[in-house]
Amino acid sequence: MKLTLKVWRQKNREAKGAFETHQIDGISPDMSFLEMFDVLNEKLINEGKEPIAFDHDCREGICGTCSMFINGRPHGPKRGITTCQLHMRSFQDGDTIVVEPWRAGPFPVIKDLVVDRSAFDRIIASGGFVSVNTGNAQDANSIPVAKEDADDAFDAAACIGCGACVAACKNASAMLFVSAKMSQLAHLPQGQPERRRRALAMVAQMDKEGFGNCTNTYACEAECPKLISVSNIALMNREYLGATVKSDE
Amino acid sequence: MSRFSGFFSSSIGKKMTVALTGLFLCIFLVVHLWGNLQLFYADEGFALNKYTVFMTTNPLIKFISYVLYFSILWHAFKGLHLAWQNRRARPVRYAVTNGKANSIWASRNMGLLGTVILVFLAVHLTNFWAEYHWGELPYTKYVVDLGTGEILGTEDVTGQGYSEKGFVLTDIENEQEIHVYKDMYKVVEAGFQQPLIVLLYLVSMIALGFHLRHGFQSSFQSMGLNHPKYNGAIRWVGTVIFGILIPIGFATMPIYFYFFHTT
Known part of the structure; x- marks a missing residue:
């Protein structure tokens, strides 16, 4: 395959970035999008140029590290997959592909296609955890969990925190991510002791980071590689309202 | 910050107030449409003029109208505030976006659609609401048969010194009621003879539908x-009733008066 790539290049956080155009040839349709970038970077290195910086880790769609806004969509044109699972057969020979980093105030570009997503870490640190007492682990069956709750918690827990929801949202809102993290704990007995505190703290941190407000376009759900449902956002709205009414904080 | 004021300044609190005021405005639209359909009675505006007096004098309606003004202002300005904040959350825009791949057009343009409706409201309230309260309106006298309720005759009584919104006299001898009203119907009739106003109304109703x-x-x-049990019903009501039928219902009024009504 022969492709034209328009890639965002930016030296560092402060620098002003710009698009750079690359022609690339000999790409196999069975390569992943990241492998195509590997080929391009090898070419750049051989030419003595700076390779394009991009995030990647597991390359099997479960770590949430890879990003890339491809032709106007996070993780490219396919539904329910990350960029590392996107294959070049999803494109036509001769295509021009525009690749940008995630764009959001709270996700500043570090270099080229790499953005700083530590805002997500700070939201988790604010309340996305459960306190566990030390000692022997309880027998699993001593805490009954309804099958429906276990399913809902598991579906929410599938979130890999990649940030595609923020990238897709026209408001750069992080509500799908935050709601998934809140929901997985709100559905389980282990999440109950800190439930109200968690709802208030995570929303406060989310707002403090400067993410936008949700206007229910549901672009996040459509673009989420793990197909997290916006029903989690409705749950978070209920959690937050309930916590406001009931919490002593 | 107390948890109460904290709620209203949070992202979730703000959108809940916009949602609540929006739903209240939806209920208002149903009542407003139902009342205004009286324009279509062939009674030279008798029913509508009588209704207008009721709607502007009844204490309960008056109270609700203040809630309504507040809701309109809150919904509009909180909505615009949110839209402004949301733009700021992405200081560097994308070069290429493909919104239609993941969301419907209306959902991405609520600020624009709402602004069209806000401009419409300013014109609408100036033309009708302010005109009714402070304008020089024509007056019409209706003579109604006490027994059958039939309108026996109407007379233009403009400029005969009336200043009240309306009153009713009973003529026992002739078994008649004499109604004198500020003639809102004539104001509507005249307003909808202007092509630019009619065009604004139609464009605004399309915006309202979206x-x-x-x-x-x-x-x-x-x-x-949000639950699969009732999501379908909510979506249906939002699309069919509020997205299509109610805007069409309102649009029939300027269309009727401009194209089909003869005075």
């Missing part, structure tokens, strides 16, 4: 109501 097609179901999601 705004509600997203807004109605979105307000339930914001209130935390």
